[in-house]
Amino acid sequence: MRFLFVHGTGVRRERHDRLFALVRDRLEARFPHASVESCYWGDRFGAGLGAGGRSVPGLRPRPGGDPDPVDAETAEWALLLADPLCEVRVLAEAGWDTADGAGPAGDDGFAMPGVRAAGARPLDLLDQLDQLADRPTAALTTGAPAGAAPAGPATPAATTSAVASGGGDELAALLRGTGLAAGFPAALESTARSAEAARAAERALTEPQARELATVLARAVTAAALASAGADADCTGAERDRLVELLTARLGGDARVPGARAAAVLGRLAMRVTTQPLLNAWRGSLTVGATPALGDILRYQARGHDLREFLRERITAEPGPTVLIGHSLGGIALVDLLALAAARGEPVPGAGLLVTVGSQAPFLYELGALTALAPGAKLPYGFPGWLNVYDRQDVLAYLAGPVFPDDPRVTDHEVGSRQPFPACHSAYWKQDSLYERIEQAVAEAEIG
Incomplete structure (x- = not known):
């Protein structure tokens, strides 16, 4: 034997x-x-790279070894897709430094009674968008008041029409064209109703802080919609950024907030904990290393x-x-x-x-x-x-x-x-x- x-x-x-x-x-x-x-x-x-791996982008390191800013942006959005509220949570927990550096805003004990923080405004506007998402198509097209009796359940088409009202139909068209319309109502609701958003709004005392919060909320809604759509989303980076800009404008903010606190914290973390920068940096060596295992299977299937x-x-x-x-x-x-x-x-x-x-x-x-x-x-x-x-x-x-x-x-x-x-x-x-x-x-x- x-x-x-x-x-x-x-x-x-x-x-x-x-x-x-x-x-x-x-x-x-x-x-x-x-x-x-x-x-x-x-x-x-067994398989090997017959042309020495020339087909692999990134096999040769970037001149100077400097990180690609696009990699950092991709890493940040990878983190947002995994946890859409992560930036909101940073603002809710850490807040902003006060002008004299004494500590987090909202914790100084000197806020005047009955005066709402500036951060309440973007959260109110987000809540209004969420309510529009729940209104029937008839109310949206006839201008019925928000408190009118509902005529039926909201649909993705109704939602996109609602959020587009008062500002053209670019946002509605963008949601439909990227495959995000169906998950957009839930993304609005989960963000607007979150404890993190409420806490961050309380801590945003000044107008610049409120504008930053508006941007962070818009990014959270966009990330939640993208995460919901998953592989069914047909959305480029440019379309994603435009969606953030449009939502930020609706919330009274500026999509290009310099020195944003949440971005500063999460950006560094994203480069460490997400896989995309690592994959980009090591794609060449990873491909060469994986070639025997994966390549043998592919070669066998063909020959x-x-x-x-x-x-x-x-x-x-x-x-x-x-x-x-x-x-x-x-x-x-x-x-x-x-x-x-x-x-x-x-x-x-x-x-x-x-x-x-x-x-x-x-x-x-x-x-x-x-x-x-x-x-x-x-x-x-x-x-x-x-x-x-x-x-x-x-x-x-x-x-x-x-x-x-x-x-x-x-x-x-x-x-x-x-x-x-x-x-x-x-x-x-x-x-x-x-x-x-x-x-x-x-x-x-x-x-x-």
Whole structure:
């Protein structure tokens, strides 16, 4: 009996040799009379950057190494999309410094009773926009007062008409054209009704502070609408900025507030905690580093025939039953090879048992992206027994049994390394339960 180990995506010689030594030692301990061989294919059939990565923007560092201001802006909006009220929260918690630097505005204890803070005005205007969003179309077009009895529920079209009233239809058209109209009423309400907005309004005592608050509220509403739309938003950065400008004007502010406190705080934080600046700065090296893993999969999908023929040669090089063990992409290639051969009525000689570990073959089958089998097709006669091993923490591991129901040749087996992804994708090979289950499968297949 022979074992043939087929490694997965991204593995090259040094990594392969360490991995195979581990697998070989564990198998030889359980099967002392079997030969254990490896089918290394990484150098010959793996992917590489043929043009040296010239297709990758940012592979060459920016002259001088200075950060791109566009990156900083993108990072700020990434933070806003994750938490639309984050800038409002800064103003609510930190407020503004007083003119003499004594402390946060609104905490000096000398505010005159009955005098509202300047920040109440942009919040009132935002609340009016929110109320307009709840008014029916008839009221909006006839000029009925806000307290009139509603004639029906508000619609996105009614909302965009409402917020456009009194200032042209640019805002309404912008909301419709960017796909943000549907989520705009909820974005207005969540911002206007937030405790953070109320607290920030209380602390904005002066007109400049109120204008900054108006800008921050407009950014919060825009971010909430964008977050609600998600991938359905068709909004450029210029359209986003124009939406902020229009909303800021409605709230009595200036979209270009110099030295804005919230922006100063959040801007620095965004560059540290969001992924976009990191991705932009390291895109070249990240792409080069990810090329073996991702590139091997893409290359196999486009030109997998040569690898399958190589595997067939190795399997049939020696007589006798062979247990095929395929990790990740290695398992995909083995499933394709065995299924294609069996469908032609020419099963691969000697292939007595297939073991896939952390394999994506079942998922590709469901997608219709598995070379050998169309979705819904059954495994052909002559396909060997198939043991599919997975770890539910491994996002690259999938179940085979449920997509090939009632096929007694297919068995799933779960193992648990107690490791998160991606460590769990390579942790199979140190788990005794894996080799125990292989030993059981070999006995059930009566190989040896």
